[in-house]
Structures are given as structure tokens and as C-alpha cells.
Amino acid sequence: EAGVTQSPTHLIKTRGQQVTLRCSPISGHTSVYWYQQALGLGLQFLLWYDEGEERNRGNFPPRFSGRQFPNYSSELNVNALELEDSALYLCASSRGTGRAEAFFGQGTRLTVV
Amino acid sequence: AQTVTQSQPEMSVQEAETVTLSCTYDTSESDYYLFWYKQPPSRQMILVIRQEAYKQQNATENRFSVNFQKAAKSFSLKISDSQLGDAAMYFCAYLNRDDKIIFGKGTRLHILP
DSSP, X not given: OOOOEEEOSEXXXXXXXOEEEEEXXXXXXXXXXXXXXXXXXXXXXXXXXXXXXXXXXXXXXXXXXXXEOTTSOEEEEEOSOOGGGOXXXXXXXXXXXXXXXXXXXXXXXXXXX | OOEEEOOOSEEEEETTSOEEEOOEEEOSOXXXXXXXXXXXXXXXXXXXXXXXTTOOSOOEETTEEEEEETTTTEEEEEEOSOOGGGOEEXXXXXXXTTSOEEEOOOEEEEEEO
């Protein structure tokens, strides 16, 4: 069974640009979570999608947005990139509401120059 | 809001010895889940162990066990017979009633040969 897959693995963008990160959950999982792991700041919760709807979002500005598609894959969009957006972006999936643990992808390393 | 605190940014242990990683959390909920995740240099987050708050018995997975003290809101991870492959960043995590996982900032564990 394939795990959570994220693309691309690495990305370099310039300040002010826009970026889209992609995540495919484990088959059968309906929930997708996005986390930002910036150096020295641990894991910060960004967004949670379940059954195509945004269920919760973390304390991030509106230029961080996303969506979940009918096949439960998800995109994270970041507009007007800033230098401090440089981080590892991790996607995780779970079976959905029901207190299930999350399984993570390997992340996308975004560098903003 | 719930918070998770890992007070040890880095720890070292001799191979084959035992090490305990600390985690405390703050919550007003009575029903929740706690996890320890491992993130090796490959960046892949791996679930190590989980604990349901309603269970008094401490979870155990092979060489990994937890000391769950609900009243003290403490959830430490003990690694017995440490191996070189245990070297990683370890994250303590709390799953709240909104199914959002909240992570601590992590403890980097070094295994000394």
C-alpha cells in the first residue's frame, strides 16, 4: 500500500511568487493535514481538510490556502511568498474523524530567495 | 488552547543504554490521544507509539514505552537498548477533540556508539 506522497520534494522560489504543493493521501484516508516545519520552530499546524471541506486552520495569514479534491488529494497554495515561508511542508493523512493517528509524507522543502 | 512542551531540545545516549524523553501538555479536555512521532534525517515522520487518555495502562511497542501521568499531564517516552537507528528528532503530539494534532517542538536524540 502506497504511503502519503508529496510533490515536489524540493522547490526554490523568489519572494513575491506563488507556489502550489501537492499531497496524495493513503488510499481510504479522507482527512489531510498540512504542517509547516520551519527551522527551530517545530511543527506548526496549517490546515485540515476532511471530505472535501476545510475543517480547521492554524494561525497563518490568508495567503496560505488550499483545497481538497473529490479523490481526497490536496493542494496547499502560498501566495506572495516571503523569505520566512522557507520551510519543510509536511502533509499527513488519516482515516478522518474518529481519533485516528496521522501518517506523514516526506515533505516538500521550500526555499524562498 | 492545548499546548505541548518538550523541554529537552537535544539529548544523547550511549548505544544499548536507556533514555527517557520528556513531554508535558496542557488541556482542559478529558478524552484525547497522545503520540510520539520520530523524524529521522530522511524527514519521514513515523508514528512510534500512541496512548489513549482513558487507558490507565502505559502503552508499549517493543523497545519503546511511555510513562503516562494523566493528572500531571505528563507523557514521557522511554527507549530501551538504544540503537544507532534510533537517532532522530522525536515529537510529542496531542490529538484534540477537533481531531487537530498539536506537536511539541521536538527533541533531537543522538546515539553515541
